[in-house]
Structures are given as C-alpha cells and as structure tokens.
Amino acid sequence: MIRFENVGLRYGMGAEVLRDLSFQIAPRSFQFLTGPSGAGKSTLLRLLFLSLRPTRGLISIFDRDVATLPKSDLPALRRRIGVVFQDFRLLDHLTTFENVALPLRVLGREEATYRADVIELLKWVGLGDRVQALPPILSGGEKQRAAIARALIGQPEILLADEPTGNVDPPLAKRLLRLFVELNRLGTSVVIATHDIGLMNQFDARRLVLHEGRLSVYE
Amino acid sequence: MSETSPLKALAAGPARRQGPRPTPPGPIVPAGSIAGRSLTIVVAIMSFLACLTLGAVTLVRDASLDWQSDIVREITIQVRPIDGVDTDAEAQKATNLAASTPGVASARPLSSWENAQLLEPWLGSGLDMSDLPIPRLIVVELANPDAVDLTQLSTRLTQEVKGASLDDHRSWTDRLKAMANATVIIGFSILALVFVATVLSVVFATRGAMSSNRDIVSVLHYVGAEAGFIAREFQRHFLILGLKGGLWGAAGATLMFLVLSFLFGRSIATPEGDQVSALFGRFAIGPTGYVGALGIAILIALMTAITSRLTVFRHLASIE
Numbered sequence: 452m453i454r455f456e457n458v459g460l461r462y463g464m465g466a467e468v469l470r471d472l473s474f475q476i477a478p479r480s481f482q483f484l485t486g487p488s489g490a491g492k493s494t495l496l497r498l499l500f501l502s503l504r505p506t507r508g509l510i511s512i513f514d515r516d517v518a519t520l521p522k523s524d525l526p527a528l529r530r531r532i533g534v535v536f537q538d539f540r541l542l543d544h545l546t547t548f549e550n551v552a553l554p555l556r557v558l559g560r561e562e563a564t565y566r567a568d569v570i571e572l573l574k575w576v577g578l579g580d581r582v583q584a585l586p587p588i589l590s591g592g593e594k595q596r597a598a599i600a601r602a603l604i605g606q607p608e609i610l611l612a613d614e615p616t617g618n619v620d621p622p623l624a625k626r627l628l629r630l631f632v633e634l635n636r637l638g639t640s641v642v643i644a645t646h647d648i649g650l651m652n653q654f655d656a657r658r659l660v661l662h663e664g665r666l667s668v669y670e
Numbered sequence: 671m672s673e674t675s676p677l678k679a680l681a682a683g684p685a686r687r688q689g690p691r692p693t694p695p696g697p698i699v700p701a702g703s704i705a706g707r708s709l710t711i712v713v714a715i716m717s718f719l720a721c722l723t724l725g726a727v728t729l730v731r732d733a734s735l736d737w738q739s740d741i742v743r744e745i746t747i748q749v750r751p752i753d754g755v756d757t758d759a760e761a762q763k764a765t766n767l768a769a770s771t772p773g774v775a776s777a778r779p780l781s782s783w784e785n786a787q788l789l790e791p792w793l794g795s796g797l798d799m800s801d802l803p804i805p806r807l808i809v810v811e812l813a814n815p816d817a818v819d820l821t822q823l824s825t826r827l828t829q830e831v832k833g834a835s836l837d838d839h840r841s842w843t844d845r846l847k848a849m850a851n852a853t854v855i856i857g858f859s860i861l862a863l864v865f866v867a868t869v870l871s872v873v874f875a876t877r878g879a880m881s882s883n884r885d886i887v888s889v890l891h892y893v894g895a896e897a898g899f900i901a902r903e904f905q906r907h908f909l910i911l912g913l914k915g916g917l918w919g920a921a922g923a924t925l926m927f928l929v930l931s932f933l934f935g936r937s938i939a940t941p942e943g944d945q946v947s948a949l950f951g952r953f954a955i956g957p958t959g960y961v962g963a964l965g966i967a968i969l970i971a972l973m974t975a976i977t978s979r980l981t982v983f984r985h986l987a988s989i990e
Contacts, residue, residue, distance in 0.1 A: 500892070502892070502989065522897075526894045526895060526896045526897075527894070529892065529893075529894040530893075530894035534892055536892075540885065540888070540889050540892070541889075542698075542885075542886055542889060544696060544700040545696050545698075546696070549695055549696055552695070553698075553889070553890070553893050554893040554894055556695065556698070557890060557893060557894060557895035557896075557899055558894075559899075562695055601893065605893075605894065
C-alpha cells in the first residue's frame with residue numbers, strides 16, 4: 452500500500468532530518484509511529500500524506516511513485532488517506548456536523564446524500580449531541596473526536612493520526628484507541644504517531660521508532 | 671463495537687435514510703470577518719475616489735468640448751470705416767454676403783448701442799459714437815462649422831466689401847483647445863494614478879484578508895479538495911465583498927455628483943452659479959460618468975476576486 456525505499460529529506464541546504472527510511476505499510480495493518488520529540492514524526496507523516504516530497508529515495512503510495520505524480524492527481528490520492536492533525540484543524544465557523552462533512556462537501560455532494568452517515572458517525576465517536584456545536588465550545592476531547600470523524604467520513608484506506616491522545620485524559624485516550632482498533636478491524640490501515648508509551652502498551656502492534664532521523668521497525 | 675457500526679454503513683454506499691430536516695450548510699469561507707469588513711471598506715473608499723476622479727475628468731472634458739464648439743460656432747466680420755465710403759452700406763453688404771454663405775445660420779450687425787456697450791469699459795458712457803471711426807461688427811453664427819469655407823468667405827469679403835476683414839477666433843480657439851487638452855490630459859493622468867493606487871490597495875487589502883483564511887485553504891487542501899474548488903469558493907466570496915464595496919463607493923460618488931448638480935442647478939441665477947456653470951456646464955457628469963462608475967465598481971470586484979484566486983494558488987503551492 453505504502454512503500455518507502457532509502458528515503459531522505461532535508462529542508463533547503465540543512466542537514467537531513469530523515470535518513471534512509473525503508474519500510475512498508477500493508478493493507479489492514481496497525482502501527483504506532485514513535486520516537487522522541489523532534490525525531491521527525493510529523494515530518495514523516497507529512498511525507499505520508501503527500502504534503503512533502505522526499506529529497507531522495509522512493510516513495511510509492513497506492514502503487515504510484517510520488518516523484519512522478521502530477522499535482523492534479525494529488526487531491527484524489529489524498530482522499531484515500533485520512534489525517535487527524537495534532538491541532539485538529541477544525542474550521543471554527545462551521546458546526547461539528549459541517550466540519551465532519553467537509554471531505555464529502557468538497558466533492559460536490561449534496562447534503563441530503565450524506566447527512567445520515569455523518570450523524571451516525573458522530574454518534575459512533577460520541578458526539579451525537581454536539582452535531583450543531585461550533586468547535587470553540589467543544590472540549591479538547593470532543594474536538595479530537597470530531598477531527599477523527601472528519602478523517603473517517605470519506606472511508607479512507609489508511610488513517611494517519613498525529614498524537615491523537617495528546618490532549619485527552621487517559622480514559623478518553625483508551626476509548627479513542629479502541630476506536631482506532633475497531634476501525635482497523637473493519638479494514639483500514641492505521642498509523643498513530645505518539646510518544647505515549649502507556650497508550651502503545653495497551654495494544655500490541657507494530658512499532659516504527661524514529662530516532663535522530665533514522666527508523667527502526669519492531670514487528 | 672456492534673456490527674451496526676457506521677463504518678460498515680458507510681461502506682455500503684450513500685445512505686437511503688434521511689435525518690432531521692437539514693439546515694443549509696454554512697459557507698466554507700466565513701461571510702463576516704473583520705478582515706472581510708476592512709476589505710469592503712477599503713474597496714468602497716478606493717472605488718469612491720476612482721469614480722470621483724472619473725466624474726471630474728468627464729466633467730472637464732465635456733466642458734472643454736462645449737467651450738470649443740461654442741467658440742468655433744461664432745465668427746466676426748469687421749468693417750473698418752474708410753473716408754468717402756458708406757460704412758453702414760458696406761456692413762449691410764458684408765451681412766448679406768455672410769448670410770448667403772452655405773453653413774451659416776445667421777449674420778447680424780451689432781447695433782451702435784451694442785458697440786457702445788462693448789467700448790464702455792474703455793471709453794466710459796455717454797459718448798456720441800457717431801463722431802468716432804468705430805468699425806462695424808457683424809456677428810455670424812455658424813450652423814455647421816465644418817461646412818463653411820472660411821478662406822473663401824474671407825477672400826470674398828476682402829474683394830467685395832471695402833474695409834472688411836474676417837476674424838474666425840482661430841488664435842483664441844487654438845489656445846483654448848491647447849489649454850482644454852492639457853487639462854484633460856492632466857485629468858486622465860490623475861485618473862490613471864488613482865487607478866493604479868486603487869489596484870494596488872485592493873490587491874494588498876485582498877491579500878491581507880486572505881491571510882486570515884490560510885487555515886481554511888490548508889484544511890480544504892488536506893481533506894482532498896481540488897485546487898479549483900478552493901479557488902472558486904474564495905473567488906465567489908471575494909467577488910461579493912468587492913462588488914459590495916465597489917458599488918457602495920460608486921453609489922457614494924454618483925450621489926455626490928447628483929447633489930452637486932442639483933445645488934448648482936438651483937444657484938444658476940446667481941453670479942457665482944453663473945461662473946461655475948460657465949466653467950463646468952450644468953455640473954452633470956452625463957451617462958458616460960455613470961456607466962464609468964458602474965464599470966469601476968465591477969472592475970474592482972473582479973480584481974478582488976482574481977487576487978483571491980491567485981493568492982489561493984500561491985498558498986497551495988507553498989504547502990505542497
């Protein structure tokens with residue numbers, strides 16, 4: 452599904468922040484991406500959702516070589532990848548419902564065709580009673596769940612989550628992890644970037660550990 | 671998690687069920703932001719100034735055309751008194767000659783009273799003009815200045831009327847034309863400068879307003895929106911902002927001209943009013959001015975929309 456071969460990345464003329472990364476993300480797989488702060492987790496996630504291109508090496512996403520990918524093909528490819536940002540990136544002037552429905556709306560779909568799905572998904576992530584709430588009045592955990600719902604509504608083949616439990620208390624973190632596991636059980640590949648050892652210990656999964664720009668994989 | 675998970679339902683395709691009555695979705699680009707309001711105000715002010723300048727230039731150009739056509743439409747024949755020649759008879763002959771020339775509307779000798787009026791500032795009142803060798807003046811009104819062959823008329827007058835000469839005001843007209851043209855050129859130069867200032871301030875204000883929307887562009891981009899979709903959303907939003915501001919400015923300028931036109935129309939009988947109307951006509955900017963004002967408003971709105979579109983593409987290029 453996703454393949455990295457000897458991938459390196461540097462910003463401008465600086466030193467390489469990621470070096471010789473080689474790994475694969477298989478369909479229906481579940482992995483944690485971890486490492487100390489500044490190790491390059493967010494940069495690697497940006498490579499994974501096509502926001503950055505490597506300075507060397509090969510990245511193949513859904514069997515397409517990223518280096519030769521025309522810009523016009525990026526949106527369609529990006530829609531197959533769900534992303535949960537660390538800072539949520541919800542639009543404050545849109546309701547929870549509208550935020551979650553955004554990936555479908557940008558496809559030009561009519562609200563009537565997706566309304567029930569969005570409501571049901573919001574109920575599933577525990578936001579059934581916050582459908583019309585605006586993000587500024589949501590708690591950190593609620594925002595996190597809204598961001599997850601937005602990443603899921605387009606039925607992505609892979610979900611990338613950047614520190615999804617960074618802003619929530621342990622019980623909610625556990626609940627969110629169960630949500631990701633359930634999602635994976637239903638067929639979506641999941642990559643969770645986290646430095647929360649406690650979270651990783653709750654679920655036995657593959658670990659991609661970044662340290663000083665290099666990656667070690669623990670199956 | 672139960673088997674009725676919504677993810678399974680999603681995988682089954684679009685829902686057949688309908689939820690509660692949907693409320694219309696909010697605009698992707700927020701309608702009323704502080705940056706948006708500031709942009710509308712900047713656009714309105716610049717549009718007002720541009721329309722005002724356009725109106726003023728139109729006014730000066732129309733007035734200068736009026737002055738020129740008024741002066742070109744009138745020529746004067748002068749019959750100098752010569753000893754042993756009946757000046758009045760020669761003047762009558764010149765009048766008849768001028769009146770019979772094609773393109774001439776009327777020819778009329780000034781009466782001795784009118785002559786006295788013309789000379790009064792220099793000679794004072796109460797003089798007996800008959801004792802003085804005053805030339806007779808004939809005012810000739812032209813129906814169509816282009817149809818009159820002034821050279822031929824001048825030659826015929828010299829040959830057939832003793833002491834006659836034709837003054838077609840050409841030297842005056844040429845000077846006035848030069849002055850009026852210079853005024854119009856200066857006006858258009860100012861208009862061009864105001865346009866450039868308008869374009870720059872609208873572009874910068876739009877970019878400023880767009881910077882507060884960068885997060886929205888990024889989010890739309892990351893949820894898989896096509897660049898064209900994002901650009902269209904912003905373009906539409908900024909076109910409406912620009913149109914609103916542009917039309918407010920144009921309406922303000924139009925209203926100002928209407929009020930001025932009304933006020934000067936009322937004071938036309940006063941010496942000050944006459945002076946202004948002598949310079950600027952009825953102070954009306956005419957259809958060109960009004961259509962121009964509307965054109966400026968639309969142009970500014972388009973500029974706002976295009977700038978927002980370009981800013982979206984530039985921002986997308988920077989985050990890819």
